[in-house]
Structures are given as structure tokens and as C-alpha cells.
Amino acid sequence: MKIIADENMPNVTKLFSAFGEVELVNGRTLTKEQVKDADVLLVRSVTKVSSELLKGSRVRFVGSATIGVDHIDTEYLAEQGIAFSSAPGCNADAVADYVFSGLGFLALTKNLRWLNKKIGVIGYGNVGKTVFDRFAALGCDVCVYDPIKQAEYASQNKDSVPFVSLASIMACDVISLHAPLTKEGDYPTIGMIGKGQLQQVKAGTAIISAGRGGVIDESALRELYKERRGDLHLVWDVWQGEPELDLETLSIVDIATPHIAGYSKQGREKGTWMVYQAFCQYFNIDKQVSLRDAISPGRLRALSLQEELEEEELLARTAHAIYDVARDDSRLRFNYRRYADKATFDWLRKHYVERDEFATCAVESSSQQALIKLKAMGF
Numbered sequence: 001m002k003i004i005a006d007e008n009m010p011n012v013t014k015l016f017s018a019f020g021e022v023e024l025v026n027g028r029t030l031t032k033e034q035v036k037d038a039d040v041l042l043v044r045s046v047t048k049v050s051s052e053l054l055k056g057s058r059v060r061f062v063g064s065a066t067i068g069v070d071h072i073d074t075e076y077l078a079e080q081g082i083a084f085s086s087a088p089g090c091n092a093d094a095v096a097d098y099v100f101s102g103l104g105f106l107a108l109t110k111n112l113r114w115l116n117k118k119i120g121v122i123g124y125g126n127v128g129k130t131v132f133d134r135f136a137a138l139g140c141d142v143c144v145y146d147p148i149k150q151a152e153y154a155s156q157n158k159d160s161v162p163f164v165s166l167a168s169i170m171a172c173d174v175i176s177l178h179a180p181l182t183k184e185g186d187y188p189t190i191g192m193i194g195k196g197q198l199q200q201v202k203a204g205t206a207i208i209s210a211g212r213g214g215v216i217d218e219s220a221l222r223e224l225y226k227e228r229r230g231d232l233h234l235v236w237d238v239w240q241g242e243p244e245l246d247l248e249t250l251s252i253v254d255i256a257t258p259h260i261a262g263y264s265k266q267g268r269e270k271g272t273w274m275v276y277q278a279f280c281q282y283f284n285i286d287k288q289v290s291l292r293d294a295i296s297p298g299r300l301r302a303l304s305l306q307e308e309l310e311e312e313e314l315l316a317r318t319a320h321a322i323y324d325v326a327r328d329d330s331r332l333r334f335n336y337r338r339y340a341d342k343a344t345f346d347w348l349r350k351h352y353v354e355r356d357e358f359a360t361c362a363v364e365s366s367s368q369q370a371l372i373k374l375k376a377m378g379f
């Protein structure tokens with residue numbers, strides 16, 4: 001069996017080489033010629049999988065080690081009888097860690113007091129729910145916009161989630177965006193946050209964008225920034241037109257990262273393992289590696305808190321001990337100052353300095369209150 005796999009998929013050779021020849025490729029530039037004689041194609045979000053790539057090949061199984069599937073023409077795969085599996089939820093905790101690291105940065109550098117503010121989450125899937133649950137566990141006043149889940153919950157008479165309108169979310173003090181990129185259906189997300197929606201954003205609002213570039217209209221965002229005289233807090237992981245990045249948008253955001261919110265070591269390993277599990281199921285092969293064996297432990301095993309800290313500072317300092325988003329921001333800005341070319345974005349992602357998830361590290365403190373808060377944030 002010939003398996004073509006993206007070179008940025010951790011553990012792929014370890015997990016798949018028992019079943020055939022594994023050829024590692026650059027997913028962004030993958031061609032029809034390269035996949036022609038493959039049986040299995042394993043990709044990440046940078047490979048467009050459609051008839052253009054697969055027509056005439058003998059590929060029977062496509063796996064994407066990602067949550068998002070906007071790069072896959074699932075209709076075409078179904079029509080052709082090609083099996084497909086992604087990795088739902090694999091890096092949801094990583095994205096939630098990113099959100100709290102970003103808020104921690106804003107708390108420490110701009111004195112943003114976010115705990116007692118109104119928080120709005122857009123999208124209530126694996127990521128949005130994880131983020132929502134952490135805010136709720138921290139005691140925040142948090143609401144959600146997800147019309148699809150709202151209808152689903154209503155049809156089951158579930159009223160446990162505070163669903164609200166998009167307009168109510170735009171009036172929140174913190175907006176955390178976790179919707180997929182969709183172009184069809186009743187609620188397409190492409191350009192969903194445009195000029196009209198952004199006009200409702202108050203000065204002083206924090207917006208975290210870690211879903212997909214293209215959901216927020218960046219030119220409307222830049223306009224809003226001028227209108228609010230720069231009084232916004234922006235944490236930006238996904239960009240309209242990736243892998244290119246708009247330098248004006250870069251100049252207005254507080255945190256700029258190259259689509260790495262989901263890049264924890266454990267989240268990426270889990271993505272590959274979930275595809276491996278689906279592959280084994282499809283080919284009716286017994287799994288040889290368990291999830292436990294495929295996921296690395298964290299490198300910092302315990303943190304001991306010696307001093308009582310005010311809540312936002314406690315959360316920020318602890319989050320940053322495991323993952324300080326500022327390191328990814330400064331790496332991006334440094335590289336864009338020197339080599340702002342088309343390859344920079346992908347280079348930063350390929351050579352990502354790995355990070356662990358909050359949950360891999362134990363916390364110790366004599367303060368029960370502090371431990372409860374840290375557990376709520378994901379520790």
C-alpha cells in the first residue's frame with residue numbers, strides 16, 4: 001500500500017509504516033502526479049483535496065489530521081466512494097489554551113480586566129464548547145452564538161446553554177471566535193463578521209480570532225480600528241488569504257500568530273492518531289499503538305504557587321508558564337520584518353517551537369481558591 005502523508009504530521013511514519021510505504025510530502029504544493037499511484041492520502045489543512053488533485057488516482061482513503069475540513073471536497077469524496085476521516089476535537093484544548101494565554105497577555109500588558117466582563121463565544125462545537133466551559137467554570141458571564149446548535153438543542157428541549165443573537169455577541173467585552181469556514185447552508189460563515197457586525201463592537205473590546213481567516217472581514221476590522229482610535233484588543237491567529245498576511249492588519253493586532261492556536265504537541269499527535277484509528281477501522285486492521293502511547297507527556301510536570309496573586313494575574317502567570325503566546329507573536333513579527341515573503345507563514349508553522357497543553361502540568365498551592373480557578377482554566 002502506498003501512503004502519501006504531509007511531512008508536518010507528527011508520528012505519521014511511526015504509526016503508518018507497518019502498513020506500507022509512507023512518502024512524506026509538502027502538503028501545500030502537493031500535485032496530482034504525486035498522488036496518482038497512492039492508496040491513502042494523509043493531509044493537513046493546507047492541502048486542497050478535490051477532483052483536481054484526486055481524479056485518475058487510486059486513492060481509497062483520505063485522512064485529515066485537523067478539526068477544520070474546509071480544505072476537503074467531502075461531496076466529491078463521497079461521490080467517488082473514497083473514505084474520509086478528520087480528527088474532530090483533537091486540538092480543542094490547545095485552542096482553548098491559546099485563548100487564555102492571549103487574555104493573559106492582554107491582562108498583563110494592557111491591564112485588561114476580563115474576568116468580570118461579558119464574554120461572547122461564536123461557534124459551540126468542540127472548540128467553542130471547550131472555551132465556553134472554561135469561562136463558565138471561572139464564573140464568567142458568558143454567552144454563545146451558534147444558530148445551528150441552538151436549533152438542535154431547542155429540538156431536544158435542552159436549555160442549558162445561553163444562546164444569543166450575533167448582535168448580542170458583538171456587544172460583548174470579549175469575543176472569542178471559533179466558527180468554521182463555510183460557504184453554503186443556512187448560516188454560511190464566510191464574511192459573517194463584516195462592517196455591519198463590527199460597527200456594534202464597543203471601544204475596549206477584545207476579539208480573539210482562532211477559527212478560520214475569512215470569517216471576519218479584515219478590511220472592515222481595520223476601518224473599525226481607526227474609528228475606535230485603536231481602542232481594541234486583538235489576538236489574531238487566522239488570516240484572510242493565508243498563507244499571505246496583510247501587513248496593515250499585522251500592525252493593528254496585539255498578538256499575531258501563524259495559525260498555530262491548535263499546535264500543542266499533544267493536540268497534533270492526537271490528530272494523527274485519530275486518523276490512524278479511522279484508517280485501521282476502514283482497512284479492518286488491529287491498532288498497534290494506543291492513544292496513550294501516541295501522546296507525549298508534558299515537559300513541565302508541576303508548578304508550585306508560592307504567593308497569593310490577584311485572579312487575572314494568577315491565571316496569566318500560570319498560563320504563560322506553560323504557553324506564553326507572546327513568544328509566537330515575537331517570532332512572527334521578527335520574521336516578517338526580515339523576510340516578509342510568501343513562504344514565511346508556512347516556514348513559521350513548519351518550524352514551530354512545540355508547546356504542551358495546560359492539562360499536562362499539575363499545579364500545587366496552599367490556596368484552594370487558586371487551584372479551583374486554575375483547574376477551570378484547563379490545568
Ligand SMILES: NC(=O)C1=CN([C@@H]2O[C@H](COP(=O)(O)OP(=O)(O)OC[C@H]3O[C@@H](n4cnc5c(N)ncnc54)[C@H](O)[C@@H]3O)[C@@H](O)[C@H]2O)C=CC1
Pocket residue numbers: 067068069088089091092095122123124125126127128129145146147148149178179180181182187188189192210211212237238259260261262263
Ligand atoms: N486556529 C487553529 O489552529 C484551529 C482552528 N480551528 C477552526 O475552528 C473551527 C471550529 O472547531 P470545532 O469547534 O472543533 O468544530 P466543530 O465542527 O466541532 O464545531 C463548529 C461549530 O460551529 C457552528 N457554526 C457553524 N456555522 C456557524 C455560524 N454561521 N455561526 C455560528 N456558529 C456556526 C456549528 O454549528 C458547530 O457547532 C474549525 O472548523 C476550524 O476551522 C480548529 C482547530 C485549530
Ligand SMILES: O=C(O)C(=O)[C@H](O)COP(=O)(O)O
Pocket residue numbers: 008043044045046065066067068069091259260261262263
Ligand atoms: O485542526 C484544524 O482545523 C487546524 O486549524 C489545525 O490546527 C491546522 O493545522 P495544519 O493542518 O494547517 O497544520
